[in-house]
Amino acid sequence: MSQAMVNHGLFEGQDQVPTVQTGFFPFPGNLSFPSLGCHQSLKTLSAIAPSLLASEAASNTANLTETLLASVAHKPREDLNSTLGGIPLLSLQRSSLNPWAWGEVSDCLSNRSTGGDHEHHLGVSAMKMKRIKGRRKVREPRFCFKTMSDVDVLDDGYKWRKYGQKVVKNTQHPRSYYRCTQDNCRVKKRVERLAEDPRMVITTYEGRHAHSPSNDLEDSQNPSQINNFLW
DNA sequence: CGGGTTTGACCAGCGC
């Protein structure tokens, strides 16, 4: 099983990825980081989403990335603040630069009560960003994570078509824009390299996939229950 | 020839 090192896994707010998330999870692509053992990846994944490893999705590496994200999205935030050997897996402390509050997250989660202190936490789930003035614009759910990789585009099991590239301010590396090639799927992703550390790739997914990964035809013909959570 | 990439132009949101 190939895998990627994921230092940050959070929903994106603004330009900056908030701090203090460290973790590993198996990545269904062609990345290889020998220094990271598969055991470590599974252990961390298990800590985040214990039920995942027992599910049929665990045997389907093409689904793991999305499944993990979906699992995280449905976890109580207390669980997400758990640690593995003292290393925080995910931090939900909201960055001052990240205005997306947990309260907004809860709006998109079914039957979820967030309590009274949601304004202090970063959302990790499906969320919508509303435009205050003018026509209301709904932003698709986003998830962004930072990966140490030589390749820009991680193989996540879906097929993407590049539709734009832009040099963003204060970065020397261009940001690439991709859309899922599936007809009825409006999922997009952005890929850029971190200015401070070009070895790190920041991938931001926006939206939910309405289908299974394209490289797994069997799954698309016989979708598992867990696929209902896929983005 | 079809599908993907490149790249300059265009548009909309936002801050001043």
Add this chain to the structure above:
DNA sequence: GCGCTGGTCAAACCCG
């Protein structure tokens, strides 16, 4: 209102 910026479009180009 204006300028800056990020995001998208679409024509041209590339490649198998």
